[in-house]
Amino acid sequence: MYTMTKEEIKAYLNRIGIPEVQPPTLSYLVELHKANVKHLSWQTLDIFARKPAAIGFQESVQLILHGRSGYCFHLNGAFSALLHSLGYKVSLHHAGVQPLGAEPRINSFHLGLTVNLLNEQQEDEVWIVDVGLGDMPYEPLPLLMGTYEQTPLRYKVMESEVITNGWRLEHDPLASFVGVDFAPTVVQDLEEFRPKHHFYSRSVESPWFNLFLIRQRQALEANELRGCIWKKRGLNGLEKIELDKKSQWLEVLADVFGEPLVNYSHQERDELWKRVLAAHMEWKKIFD
Template identity: 70%
Template sequence: MYIMSKDEIKAYLVRIGIAEIKAPSKAYLFELHKAHIQTLSWQTIDIFARKPASIDYSQSIALVLGGRSGYCFHLNGAFSILLRSLGYKVSLHRAGVQPLGAEPRINSFHLGLTVRLLNEQLEEETWIIDAGLGDMPFEPLPLQYGEYTQAPFVYKVTASGIAEGGWRLEHDPKASFTGVDFDPKAVADLEEFKPKHDFYSRAPESPWFDLFLIRNRSAAEGAEIRGCVLKKYDQNGVHKTELHTKSLWLEALADHFGEKLLNYSSAEKDELWSRVQAAHEDWKRSTAGAVSNA
């Protein structure tokens, strides 16, 4: 299993805004998880740009250290190695995201993580870790059935109805998907997920192939840019802003998500904006037509 060098660990921690290496503990796990989610956005940018990075651990870590990010396989893959390199007991799990209106599934299109820790009574506890979906819990959740509020969302941990011994994380009704089911059996490496990444990142049928989407969340709010629309949500509701110009779009990417497209040339940024703007105008025309025909 890939283990990071001390210099890599320090650089990774600096990237997510943590000053020092500490012994593995519950408090430090929470600190790492919150920093990772707040700093590293979930995004489809490289897929949309037709330059997807592999999900090998070394490549995912290089993305993070290079000031970039990725989607679930990159984010949870890199985070699993950071945690393991810091001394945590980490397991990888097959998982499946249930989109709105679809049935629950475990199809390995999501990489799930758990961490096992000893509590004060020296009993082992299991924690659900997920830095890879953009609006998942800000803090780790115990693998104990119940309801957990982490503003602006409420999450439920329940038994999975499709995997014996598995668990399900039900998302808030106002979130971007219905829930995630997890296989309890740990997998040894990323081989199970590589064909799924190939589909997600290269197949025209992939939901991410022609969608520019970036998400993150903080302790009390979340945000996303879908095409040319910035959406922020908090306890007071959803707030949308249309980004009319490339400068506003690039500014929003940097200010709200820390995404400066560091490995993109000026010409590539222009091409990205041109495609995003064209898709946005097509969407506006289609929705206007739908309203006029209602």
């Protein structure tokens, strides 16, 4: 796994609002996880814009350092490099997300992470770490079977039914997918994930190829911008807001999702907005 330089670590921590390096403890891991999901949105906009980024550890770290984000391979890849560089024992796993209407599977279309830590009794504990899911857990989850409340969403950790000794993260019924299954075997590199990324980012059969989607989690709120529809799920339920003006859409992208499109020219932003608005208008024709 890629080991970041001291300068890269400092820049990454600055990007997610963490003031200083601390020893690799559970409390610091929780702080890092929350800051990562708060400041770095999960997004398909680069795929939608036909500007997909590479998923190597170093490339994903540089993506973060240059004001960008990505989807699971980028976000979990960069975060695993950060944790490794801070002294955590982090492991990579093959995983598979179960969309609504599909069966559970482990197909390496998701990069899973775990962290091993010693507790106060010097016993080894395993934590599920995932900053690369669309409406992600806000904090790490112990790899112990049970239900975990992270308002406004609830998660369940259970045994996987698709692989021996694997585990499953069951998502909140109100969330965007059913769950994700993880294989127990530790993966040493990203090679098996590269063809999956190529399909996701370049194939017309990819679910993300023609879908503008960006998601972000905060302590008590989950946000999603799908095309021109901004969904906010919080303590008071779900609120939907239609963004049909370019200035408003760009403002929400930057202020809510932390995505100011720093590597997009004015012309590229205009073209991106036109495609999003055109798709939105077609969608309205169907449902009006």
